[in-house]
Amino acid sequence: MDEGAGARGRAVGPGRTAVALVTDSIDVATRGDSHMIDLTDRVQEVVRRHGFREGQALVFVSGSTAGLTTVEFEPGLQQDLPAAFERLAPRGMRYAHEETWHDDNGHAHVRASLLGPSLAVPFKDGRLLLGTWQQIVLLDFDTRPRRRALVVQLSGEREGTS
Amino acid sequence: MDEGAGARGRAVGPGRTAVALVTDSIDVATRGDSHMIDLTDRVQEVVRRHGFREGQALVFVSGSTAGLTTVEFEPGLQQDLPAAFERLAPRGMRYAHEETWHDDNGHAHVRASLLGPSLAVPFKDGRLLLGTWQQIVLLDFDTRPRRRALVVQLSGEREGTS
């Protein structure tokens, strides 16, 4: 690391800019069945709308049958990543969850817990620090179409507050 | 997203409320062997006790044989999620870790690294923004009962500081 170039941040101390906090949300309609949806533009728009310059966007899905990660969002991987989850937690094998609740989505719960509900993405100069071929995605593992309200919580420096 | 209803957050600027930070901990006794423990009420209580209104709870397990996620905490999934980890990283197969250290918990290390030690959960109006059937859980993969000290670090707005 170039120590000079690497120290890209600015301190935020008293008499300067306080760290701000905003909790917003994004509504998404999914088809279920490991439907993968690109959220990048939506999250970037939340950062822009609230005028944040530098900080982190915490994206969180409330619910136990969906998860978040990043991926190169292209048609091939939209098949490959769901196929990987079908290997890791196959639909149709025995799940105690289904026997208890006479439900059909045991695999959806297991997949969601493996992937996790929470993703923090840093941003700077108002831009999410993602790679060019790296998008923020929701995977909805439930067995039916769902509407999902995702939390997007921003913390960091805002414009016009210094 | 309804832009009006969605903009639920409040900015925290100078002359208003500074973002506060508290690092607390939760002690948990586990049985090991992929024992899954519901931490939701304990984490919620840390948020309440310190009077935080809005922000994030970062839960972190110090140690390399346990991990954190969310799940619907019911008896079926308390079997299904450990069973999934038994498929992903079976106990009893060859682990180089065990040959080096004459240990029996190679699978526990691998499972913990796959699941991850860190979980950030946003809260608002003093309430964790979890789904109704979504609980914060620790999975302890070690091969013996353990005591775990989990870090719970809160950042955000507190009551009475504006």
Next chain:
Amino acid sequence: MDEGAGARGRAVGPGRTAVALVTDSIDVATRGDSHMIDLTDRVQEVVRRHGFREGQALVFVSGSTAGLTTVEFEPGLQQDLPAAFERLAPRGMRYAHEETWHDDNGHAHVRASLLGPSLAVPFKDGRLLLGTWQQIVLLDFDTRPRRRALVVQLSGEREGTS
């Protein structure tokens, strides 16, 4: 939990210390092929250099073929964790990503999405709150050596700002 001993944090309110924010980076050269690299000392050094006392280090890899977690960084697990990913998303099986792009790294994308690009580690008294045998690692799943610029974003209390 001992409620008295557990409340280790300090509030940061107006007239005290504002929460500061710094975005820095770490450059890493990898061999690819699930090469696992210990980042702990580098991340700890970023915390020290910027004089942070208490808060979180958000480590993020920009790119879609590498991920972050923690592990006991010893030679056995440097074999076992890549071996687990070889079981979960084998190299050489059919990936639609490779058919579309005439590429050979479909498994690398899938592994990276399963592991995740983001890891938040809390620190206190200037020290990352890791276990003794728990290190922060990058796994680079790509099929060739890469240079990776990791984001390290610190938020929390700094020395000398109160």
